[in-house]
Amino acid sequence: MAIIIDGKKVSADVKEQVRIETENLVRQGVQPGLAVIIVGNDPASRVYVNNKKKACEAVGFLSREYALPETTTQEELLELVRRLNGDKSINGILCQLPLPKGLDEKQVIEEISPMKDVDAFHAVNVGKIMIGEYDFLPCTPAGVMEMLNSYDIPVEGKSCVVIGRSNIVGKPMAMLLLHKNGTVTITHSRTKNLKEITSAADILVAAIGKAKFVTADMVKEGAVVIDVGMNRDENGKLCGDVDFESVKEKCSAITPVPGGVGPMTIAMLMKNTLKACKLQNNL
Numbered sequence: 419m420a421i422i423i424d425g426k427k428v429s430a431d432v433k434e435q436v437r438i439e440t441e442n443l444v445r446q447g448v449q450p451g452l453a454v455i456i457v458g459n460d461p462a463s464r465v466y467v468n469n470k471k472k473a474c475e476a477v478g479f480l481s482r483e484y485a486l487p488e489t490t491t492q493e494e495l496l497e498l499v500r501r502l503n504g505d506k507s508i509n510g511i512l513c514q515l516p517l518p519k520g521l522d523e524k525q526v527i528e529e530i531s532p533m534k535d536v537d538a539f540h541a542v543n544v545g546k547i548m549i550g551e552y553d554f555l556p557c558t559p560a561g562v563m564e565m566l567n568s569y570d571i572p573v574e575g576k577s578c579v580v581i582g583r584s585n586i587v588g589k590p591m592a593m594l595l596l597h598k599n600g601t602v603t604i605t606h607s608r609t610k611n612l613k614e615i616t617s618a619a620d621i622l623v624a625a626i627g628k629a630k631f632v633t634a635d636m637v638k639e640g641a642v643v644i645d646v647g648m649n650r651d652e653n654g655k656l657c658g659d660v661d662f663e664s665v666k667e668k669c670s671a672i673t674p675v676p677g678g679v680g681p682m683t684i685a686m687l688m689k690n691t692l693k694a695c696k697l698q699n700n701l
């Protein structure tokens with residue numbers, strides 16, 4: 419039976435550190451501020467944004483939400499981003515994705531000042547991660563690294579396999595594992611012999627977006643399994659990309675869904691916003 423990696427606990431520890439540092443900043447007259455933009459009525463996005471707001475309040479940040487209607491135009495959205503770029507009380511800007519059809523996500527991301535890009539989605543920040551000289555790390559992959567570190571799971575020299583190649587998770591995840599001297603393989607929907615590759619992984623990260631995709635036969639005995647997925651199973655119950663019940667009997671450590679990677683993402687967003695605030699105030 420595997421160690422169940424407690425994302426809620428690690429997340430609470432990170433947020434507590436951020437809260438203490440924020441208290442000190444506020445004493446110096448500086449309060450970190452995060453602006454969250456949400457467009458349209460996607461119910462999942464609404465839950466995520468509410469959680470981000472709650473976390474901001476818990477750590478002592480100024481939190482501002484911009485809830486825009488589905489009918490918002492690209493120019494209106496870009497105009498809001500430009501206004502927030504110039505707003506001194508706002509240190510971090512996050513536009514919740516996905517945007518409704520017809521809006522260009524890429525253009526919105528590129529409009530956000532790289533200094534306020536607490537998602538680390540802007541090409542400048544992506545490039546900085548590539549060369550290993552970054553201010554911000556993307557929240558989900560950074561949260562995974564924080565959990566590995568917190569459970570003293572070494573990456574150096576390990577065979578790391580990432581399933582999924584998205585710009586938000588798969589690609590940066592691979593890069594962060596590489597920074598820690600892992601031997602990294604990225605797999606995806608066109609990968610041949612997927613099972614052969616995943617079965618050789620010491621650390622397996624699933625970020626595919628398919629409920630219970632990773633089954634026990636795809637996992638090496640004693641592997642560490644990180645589940646980035648957030649899906650609904652056939653009964654409408656929240657589940658990850660990993661078949662938790664079978665895989666937990668075979669691996670040495672595993673993240674549950676919910677209560678694994680999810681809470682970490684928000685904690686790392688708080689960390690990035692604090693860092694943005696300190697950089698913008700030369701602290």
Ligand code: GUN
Nearest residue numbers: 512513514515516537557
């Ligand atoms: N949608 C799903 N995950 C994320 C995230 O980390 N950031 C943003 N902005 N949107 C998302």
